[in-house]
Amino acid sequence: MPRLAPAFGLLFGTLYTLLWCLVGPFAFLSARMRQGWKQRLGIGAPAPCEIWIQGASAGECALVAGLLEHLRGVPILATTCTSQGLEVLGRLDSPDLQTRMLPLDLPLLMGRMLDRARPRVVVLLETEIWPGLLMACASRGLPVVVVNARMTAKSLAGYLFLGPLLRRWAPRCIGAMAPADAQRFGLIFGAQCTTVTGNIKFDRAMSTPLMTRDDNPLAKLIPPERNFIVLGSVREQEEALVLELIRQLRADDAQCVIGLFPRHMHRIPAWQGLLSLSGIPFALRGTLDGQAQPGSVVLWDKFGEMNPAYALARRAFVGGSLARLGGQNFLEPLAQGVLSCVGPHTRNFDWVGDEIFGSLVFKSESIPEIARFLLTPAPPRSEVREAALNYVRARQGATAASIELIRPYLHRSPHA
Incomplete structure (x- = not known):
């Protein structure tokens, strides 16, 4: 049975690709999906980077600001799935940052993106489990780190049936928000790669200054x-x-x-x-x-x-x-x-x-x-x-802990 595992993984990758080829065109019937459609299809080459960070939407992309503060001087590609997420990333003032829409999760498209950007590590925010991206990273020996990882019991039930396959393409390490999240990720990818780092949102939660009426644009x-x-x-x-x-x-x-x-x-x-x-x-x-x-x-x-x-x-x-x-x-x-x-x-x-x-x-x-x-x-x-x-x-410190998970895979030391 263990000798069948690689073949089974290849079969899953093929079926997963065929599924995307069948349903992908229908996704573009949605107005939201048509936004940034060229980048979703992998058209246009990103500049080389050291880190590729993926956040689903505006909430996850807001976390990128905290990471950037610890990664000055490190070229970063940040991707997202929504126009709102792209707007949040666009407001980040950093010469080291380039932003794009995430391609459709076809292993071929993800692989082309990796080959063009050539990151040293891929960082996923919260619950970004993309099989196509994980497969493409695994085939290139590219480490994946999940930070601020969270997972509900409902999400766990959806991922568990793919657990044996996903474990073949497991992230190198996972920094979870809380012990319950670490346990759920551990059930999918293995407890050995999970740790509890806390929630980055606490580090950013009160970062905006108190705005007076005189300074308020509204x-x-x-x-x-x-x-x-x-x-x-x-x-x-x-x-x-x-x-x-x-x-x-x-x-x-x-x-x-x-x-x-x-x-x-x-x-x-x-x-x-x-x-x-x-x-x-x-x-x-x-x-x-x-x-x-x-x-x-x-x-x-x-x-x-x-x-x-x-x-x-x-x-x-x-x-x-x-x-x-x-x-x-x-x-x-x-x-x-x-x-x-x-x-x-x-x-x-x-x-x-x-x-x-x-x-x-x-x-x-x-x-x-x-x-x-x-x-x-x-x-x-x-x-x-x-x-x-x-x-x-009393609950801060998760950003620094997350950076320590990423740091070993960087070519140069970031300027904190």
Whole structure:
């Protein structure tokens, strides 16, 4: 049976390639996939690099900034799967960084990318398990390192049936966020290559300075005398509940201004329809050239402005948490001294710890309770930020630990 393993691996690689050839063309029916389609097909050669870093979308790509601080002078190629991720990478000011869309996970395309970029190590962020990329790296003897690795029990169930095959192309080492993540990755790739390094997000969580109204680029849009409530990173599956929350907020305070941030921009037209059918006045952020009307919703159709919006808010709701989606980043408003609330589903942020709920973050499944929290007078921002800083500082250090996993594979020593 062991002698059949290489042949079985080759068979899987062939079937995996055929599957991509069959379904790949249909992927481009999606408007999101058509963005950057040339790079997704591997067209255009990247410049040579020492490290190739892959992050799925905006959240993972935000972690690249912390790694860059420890890797100055090292040429890096960073790839992502979404236009939002590419925007995040594009805002990183580094002469050592080049950015691209990740090619489709065909072993042939991944191999061509590796041959052109010639990295010494491939770094995957969080849960980026791409069989085609792993196969291409293994065939070239190229080390793969996973940092900030996380995996839910649901994801584990999906990967376990491929465990024997994936272990043939296992990363050289895996730095997990928490012991539970290390255990799950160990079940797939083997416990010998996993270690717990903590979460890089703690190192970046409070890195943005407290923004004053005078310095805020959105200040002219929000009336200072009105309650401004931000509903951030709202996901499609919870839209009906968030619409109910908007109605409740307006019923309790008819003059409040609500900033609504869909997690995905393609949901903007759907929200326009929902608000119109509900008779709720709204304006698109892109068309707003003066102060928002009291009692209206500002529907944010411009990417990258959620943090300055949090800085103007009384309080904030963070989405992905009213449906079983795992929740979005509720530390972001805390960095601006804004207390936040979430729904009951926050498994994506179990790494933050339960101690934060009740003190800095309010969790509830009740829409009226969430609305009351959001309209409650806010404590001073400086006090909230300091309490959050104290919480985060005690849990930092994962970036440096992750760099130590990468460092042995570099040709030159990075300037930290």
